[in-house]
Amino acid sequence: MPTYRIVTLPGDGIGPEIMDEAKKLLAAIGSKTGTTFACEDQLIGGAAIDATRAAGEPVSALPPATLEAAQSADAVLLASVGGPKWDDPTPGAVRPEAGLLGIRKSLQLYLNLRPVRLWNALIGASTLKPEVLEGVDVLIVRELTGGLYFGVHERKADVAGAGVGGAAGQTAVDSMEYAEYEIDRVVRWAFEAAGRRRGRVCSVDKANVLETSRLWREVAARVAADFPEVEASNMYVDNAAMQLVYNPAQFDVLVTENTFGDILSDEASMLTGSLGMLASASLGDGTALYEPSHGSAPDIAGKGIANPIAQLLSVELMLRYSFQMDEAADQLAAAIGSVLDAGWRTADIADDSTPADHILGTSAMGDKVVEAYLAQ
Ligand code: NAD
Numbered sequence: 306m307p308t309y310r311i312v313t314l315p316g317d318g319i320g321p322e323i324m325d326e327a328k329k330l331l332a333a334i335g336s337k338t339g340t341t342f343a344c345e346d347q348l349i350g351g352a353a354i355d356a357t358r359a360a361g362e363p364v365s366a367l368p369p370a371t372l373e374a375a376q377s378a379d380a381v382l383l384a385s386v387g388g389p390k391w392d393d394p395t396p397g398a399v400r401p402e403a404g405l406l407g408i409r410k411s412l413q414l415y416l417n418l419r420p421v422r423l424w425n426a427l428i429g430a431s432t433l434k435p436e437v438l439e440g441v442d443v444l445i446v447r448e449l450t451g452g453l454y455f456g457v458h459e460r461k462a463d464v465a466g467a468g469v470g471g472a473a474g475q476t477a478v479d480s481m482e483y484a485e486y487e488i489d490r491v492v493r494w495a496f497e498a499a500g501r502r503r504g505r506v507c508s509v510d511k512a513n514v515l516e517t518s519r520l521w522r523e524v525a526a527r528v529a530a531d532f533p534e535v536e537a538s539n540m541y542v543d544n545a546a547m548q549l550v551y552n553p554a555q556f557d558v559l560v561t562e563n564t565f566g567d568i569l570s571d572e573a574s575m576l577t578g579s580l581g582m583l584a585s586a587s588l589g590d591g592t593a594l595y596e597p598s599h600g601s602a603p604d605i606a607g608k609g610i611a612n613p614i615a616q617l618l619s620v621e622l623m624l625r626y627s628f629q630m631d632e633a634a635d636q637l638a639a640a641i642g643s644v645l646d647a648g649w650r651t652a653d654i655a656d657d658s659t660p661a662d663h664i665l666g667t668s669a670m671g672d673k674v675v676e677a678y679l680a681q
Contacts, residue, residue, distance in 0.1 A: 308341040309628055312378040312592075314371070314408075317351040317391075317401060318601025319611035319667075320384030326613035326671030327382060327620050330637070333675045334624070338633050345378070347371040349408065350386025350401035350601075366404030372411055380627040381408070381594045384616060385601040409449075414587035414594060416491050417447040418622065419570040421553075423577060426645035427654060430579050433550065438576060440554040444502065445573055446495040447566025449587060451487045452517070454563050456480035483517045483562065488524040494588070495560035496532040501631070505536045505557035509545045509565055521562060542569070549573050574598060581612030581653045584619040586626055593627050595619040609666045612651035614641060617674055640677035649673050 311331070315324040331342040348356050350366055357365050366386070375381045386401040393400070423441040431438055461467075461476040468474025492508060499506045508525040510518035522539055529537035540548065542565045548555065549569065553576055561569060574583050583598035597615030605611055618641070624634040645654075648663045655664045665673065 306339050306341060307628075308343060309379040310343050310345065310377075311623070312371075312374045312381045313344045313346050314349040314375075314381065314383040315346060315352070316349050316384045316386040316404075316601065317388045318385055318603045318606040320350075320386070320601055322606070322609065322611050322667050323597070323613040323616040324382070324384045326667060326674075327384075327616045329671050330617055330620055330675055330678070333679055334620075334630075334633050334637070337679060338630065340628075340630070344382075345374060347374050349383065349404040351388055351391040352386075353404055354391060354399055354401065364399050366399055366401050367407040371404075372408065375408060375412060375592060375594075378592050380623050381412070381592055382619060382623060383408075383594060383596040385597065385599065387601045388603040388606070409587060409594065412587075412589055412592050412594060413450075414589040415448065415450045415487070416494055416588045417449045417566065417570070418586040418588065418626070419445045419447070419574060419598070420584070420618075420622070421445065421573045421576055424582065424642060424645050426642075426648075427577065427579060427582070429656065430654060431575075431577055433553075433576060437551075438553065441576055442503075443549075443553060443556040443573055443576075444498060444558045445566060445570045446491060446498070446558060446560040447570055448483075448487065448491045448562045449566075450563075451483050452563035453479050453481045454567075456482050481515070481517050481564075483520060485520065485524055488521050488562075489528060492521075492525045492528045492560055493531075495558045496528055496535050496537075499535045499558040500532065503557040504534060505538070506532075507538045507540050507545070507556055507559050509540050509542050509559060509561035509569065511542050511565070512539070513541060517562070525560075545569060546572060549576070579654050580615070581651065582614050582618070584615050584622055586619070586622040588626060593623070595623045595627075609668065610652050611667045612653050613667050613671050614651075614674070617641065617671070636681040637674075637678055640674055640681055643677045644670075644673045 315321040421443045457480040463473040510521045512518040512522045580599045587594045621637045624630040
């Protein structure tokens with residue numbers, strides 16, 4: 306019987322509430338598949354700041370015990386961090402987000418996945434017309450550790466003529482750099498994923514202008530040759546931004562570098578119109594990290610009304626990409642679809658047509674999904 310060790314990081318705000326639902330679901334999946342998911346709670350974010358301060362330890366949003374557990378786990382499941390309680394403007398104050406950045410960095414996660422799929426029952430929640438959204442199911446694969454965000458950032462001192470109207474002024478530089486291996490591992494992952502999906506990869510770049518993009522395109526072509534069964538295409542990023550709202554259903558897997566991916570994945574996430582329904586995964590060579598795309602929603606924390614579905618979809622990603630349990634993942638996705646099709650909603654995804662007795666709290670929604678999963 307396979308056993309997987311999962312470090313669970315409930316964090317702050319609604320985090321602990323939605324994490325409870327994920328654990329409930331994992332127990333159900335375990336019992337149905339004969340798998341043991343051993344969940345181990347660790348501290349991160351504001352909760353870690355409070356706990357380390359109370360214990361008289363060095364104040365930290367990512368205590369060493371959390372990091373050690375995460376590094377040796379089979380997967381990390383995070384809920385959310387942050388909240389007004391820890392919004393300390395004092396320079397040098399430890400902030401909850403430091404925990405998030407710290408864990409991503411130390412797990413050396415170089416690839417981020419953001420699946421964007423249409424839930425038929427929620428089609429009205431998007432700002433786009435239903436006919437444009439028909440069939441949308443895009444997996445955005447974003448490179449996470451290279452490019453502009455990790456290049457040299459510098460300011461050059463005043464030089465004559467760089468200012469306004471010929472005056473002296475500063476110049477700022479952000480450099481963009483990519484090594485072949487950084488491109489290869491991300492694009493290769495995208496092709497492998499496409500082989501298990503609808504078999505299409507679109508690599509997005511700006512090869513008509515940028516040298517990094519020209520290298521990206523060369524490497525992408527080499528990788529594509531290793532996957533003759535996958536249909537490969539290239540698209541300039543400006544066109545991709547337009548196509549994502551014009552004809553999003555054309556995409557299966559879309560792979561791109563860090564900055565383009567940051568922007569395109571946020572654009573694409575809004576196709577479905579609902580923050581409470583979006584999960585993401587960050588992968589590297591070691592332990593992977595799964596989390597909802599939303600934050601800690603302090604405005605509704607403790608009320609038992611948060612939507613747990615993005616957290617449950619993070620579990621779906623974990624099953625697929627850390628444990629190769631595609632069948633259970635498919636069943637879970639189908640279960641969530643069937644709960645929505647039956648009209649069940651949390652408050653954030655309800656509308657005027659939702660009967661009051663179909664608006665569920667966090668725990669009741671978790672129960673519905675578990676019940677539907679077990680019935681698959
Ligand atoms: P947010 O995502 O927490 O909330 C935005 C809005 O969406 C709020 O009205 C909230 O109630 C709602 N919302 C979010 N998730 C929901 C859910 N599951 N169910 C129902 N409604 C939901 O973003 P914010 O308000 O900008 O940030 C709040 C805190 O979260 C800040 O401290 C921020 O730094 C932090 N944050 C953390 C993460 C993370 O942990 N990865 C990401 C973004 C923001």
